[in-house]
Amino acid sequence: MLLDYIRLDWDLPILPQLPNGFKSAAILFHPFIQMPNGWEKSKRENPYQNI
Template sequence: MLDYIWIDGDVPILSQLPNNFNSAAILFHPFIQMPFGWDKSKRENPYQHIYPSDEEILKLGEPISWKEVMAKCNLKSYKELFKALQHLTGVPSDEYKKLAPYVK
């Protein structure tokens, strides 16, 4: 299990970590499910894709676990998920296009 450290956003991250750290990374939850139909009133036409604002995500969004996304996309490992996410962000890989229908 991961051991979490809560970070103060007003202070440099590295200075808040134990002395044996010389680098740090912050991982945000990449998968958020918005409630069904939340975007319908915002669309100008039925083909328009609406992205939620940060406020909407925080208020209405539910995190979806990495494992749930992997199961829905038939990905067998975190390495496959990583490659699928690379594809979605512009790194070409025909093998992992199967993730695209699940990310909106």
């Protein structure tokens, strides 16, 4: 059996790209992923966004 992967466009919000019925979404990074320099100083676009 093959898995049906969803390919996301990283320039668009995640939730609208998912199949109908999803009410929330999250991306879990590999624990050893390297974040870009300066990411700690990023500003939130809205109060619900976590950085």
